[in-house]
Amino acid sequence: MSAGTEQATKPIGELIIEHVANSDVIVQLSIGGFDLSITKHVIMLWIAAGLLVTVAMISTRRYRRGDITAPRGFVNFLETIVAWVRSAIVIPNVGAGHATTYAPLLLTFFFLIVTMNFLGLIPIFSYINHGHGGTTATGNINLTAALAIITFFAIIVAGVKEHGFFGHWKNIVPGGIPWPVMFILVPIEIMGMFVRPFALTMRLAANMTAGHVAMLAIFAPIFMLHNVYVGVGSVVMNVGITFLEMIVCVVQAYVFTLLSAVFIGMSIHPHH
Amino acid sequence: MENLMRFDTGLMFWTWVTFLVVLVILGTKAWKPMMNALEKREAFIKDSLAQANEARLEAERVAKAYDEMVAKARREAQEIVAAGKTTAEKLKADILDEAKAKADALLVQAGRQIDSERDKAIAEIRNQIVDLSLFAAAKVIGKAVSKEDNERLINETLQEIGQS
Numbered sequence: 001m002s003a004g005t006e007q008a009t010k011p012i013g014e015l016i017i018e019h020v021a022n023s024d025v026i027v028q029l030s031i032g033g034f035d036l037s038i039t040k041h042v043i044m045l046w047i048a049a050g051l052l053v054t055v056a057m058i059s060t061r062r063y064r065r066g067d068i069t070a071p072r073g074f075v076n077f078l079e080t081i082v083a084w085v086r087s088a089i090v091i092p093n094v095g096a097g098h099a100t101t102y103a104p105l106l107l108t109f110f111f112l113i114v115t116m117n118f119l120g121l122i123p124i125f126s127y128i129n130h131g132h133g134g135t136t137a138t139g140n141i142n143l144t145a146a147l148a149i150i151t152f153f154a155i156i157v158a159g160v161k162e163h164g165f166f167g168h169w170k171n172i173v174p175g176g177i178p179w180p181v182m183f184i185l186v187p188i189e190i191m192g193m194f195v196r197p198f199a200l201t202m203r204l205a206a207n208m209t210a211g212h213v214a215m216l217a218i219f220a221p222i223f224m225l226h227n228v229y230v231g232v233g234s235v236v237m238n239v240g241i242t243f244l245e246m247i248v249c250v251v252q253a254y255v256f257t258l259l260s261a262v263f264i265g266m267s268i269h270p271h272h
Numbered sequence: 273m274e275n276l277m278r279f280d281t282g283l284m285f286w287t288w289v290t291f292l293v294v295l296v297i298l299g300t301k302a303w304k305p306m307m308n309a310l311e312k313r314e315a316f317i318k319d320s321l322a323q324a325n326e327a328r329l330e331a332e333r334v335a336k337a338y339d340e341m342v343a344k345a346r347r348e349a350q351e352i353v354a355a356g357k358t359t360a361e362k363l364k365a366d367i368l369d370e371a372k373a374k375a376d377a378l379l380v381q382a383g384r385q386i387d388s389e390r391d392k393a394i395a396e397i398r399n400q401i402v403d404l405s406l407f408a409a410a411k412v413i414g415k416a417v418s419k420e421d422n423e424r425l426i427n428e429t430l431q432e433i434g435q436s
Contacts, residue, residue, distance in 0.1 A: 021276055022283070029282065039280040045283075049290045056302040063305035068312045082306055103307060104299030112294055142280040145288035209276065 012224065016216040020135050020209050022142075023128065023247075040128045044137040056111070078231040085110050089258050093265035094158075095150035102264055104153060109147065110257040113180055117249035121242065138252075139200055144222060148197035151260040159267035171270035196263055200256055205251045209247040282357070402426050
């Protein structure tokens with residue numbers, strides 16, 4: 001990191017933000033006026049996706065062969081997570097009848113987010129472009145917003161598939177209430193439709209960024225005080241925070257997946 | 273802060289593309305086969321448990337039937353032995369009775385024969401006594417007595433003999 005030389009010219013808060021933010025454009029790309037430039041977070045997203053696809057495809061060879069016996073080792077571990085997502089997230093929310101339809105989507109959410117989260121914990125990506133710090137792709141609201149928009153459409157598709165196009169929109173407002181209440185309720189429900197994915201976006205991005213901000217803030221006194229004992233203290237504290245972050249990585253992936261499942265489930269089984 | 277909240281269409285676009293690619297690849301090639309296997313295994317375990325339970329019930333039923341059969345066979349064997357004993361005893365009694373009856377008959381017959389032989393012998397002795405008497409008397413008298421005297425004398429003698 002080049003923080004030491006910049007320290008004199010920039011306030012520490014700004015440096016921390018720079019370290020958790022996305023890099024500048026690495027490959028300039030624009031199609032039809034849309035900026036599709038490749039940045040550090042795009043590369044991290046691709047690394048995570050490539051890693052996930054590779055590991056998952058190698059691990060699931062036995063299933064494609066039609067082997068139904070219980071696996072051992074890593075595949076068993078992976079299968080335990082898949083079975084847990086299916087039985088603890090998918091089935092209780094969307095129902096056993098729709099589990100096969102929505103489980104792949106929710107499993108992909110969970111595994112892709114958890115892979116990106118953990119990738120953000122590995123501080124080697126500071127070497128991709130411009131010497132910026134070890135950021136997390138899921139700490140970027142653009143990425144989490146894109147994921148939340150997928151959830152947003154999944155909610156609508158699930159409702160329309162189950163109740164028909166008009167049935168779904170009617171379900172947004174609970175029945176059996178006096179009509180004047182509709183004037184309050186309809187805007188609230190329409191707002192809720194957008195607030196849910198927005199909350200998903202902010203929750204994941206903020207949580208994944210917060211850990212890095214905390215770690216950088218704990219490292220900052222080393223550069224401010226130039227004292228080796230402060231360094232020892234900072235490192236010890238950050239080792240602890242890293243372990244905490246590992247929990248956060250799993251929990252936030254779980255929360256995003258769970259809430260997506262809950263919203264899809266609410267769309268399939270509306271309130272009465 | 274403006275760095276963190278910067279709107280970035282590139283990242284959004286690539287997130288969608290990447291997510292959909294990962295979803296399609298893993299959805300069809302990894303998650304579906306894996307969940308199929310999980311469901312099949314669940315069904316297999318459920319079936320196996322049901323089968324094991326059925327087999328246990330069947331085994332219990334068979335064991336019960338076997339026990340019943342053994343008990344029945346034992347009862348039958350006992351009956352056969354008892355019947356055999358009765359038959360043997362009856363046979364024994366019959367044989368004994370028959371033997372006794374035969375022996376009795378033989379005894380009676382033998383007695384009768386002895387009686388008849390004795391009577392015959394006595395008659396013969398009687399005749400010989402008559403002849404001897406006549407012969408002796410003729411010798412003693414030196415002449416033959418008349419037939420009437422003869423007869424009277426013999427009968428008197430015989431009576432004496434018979435009385436003695």
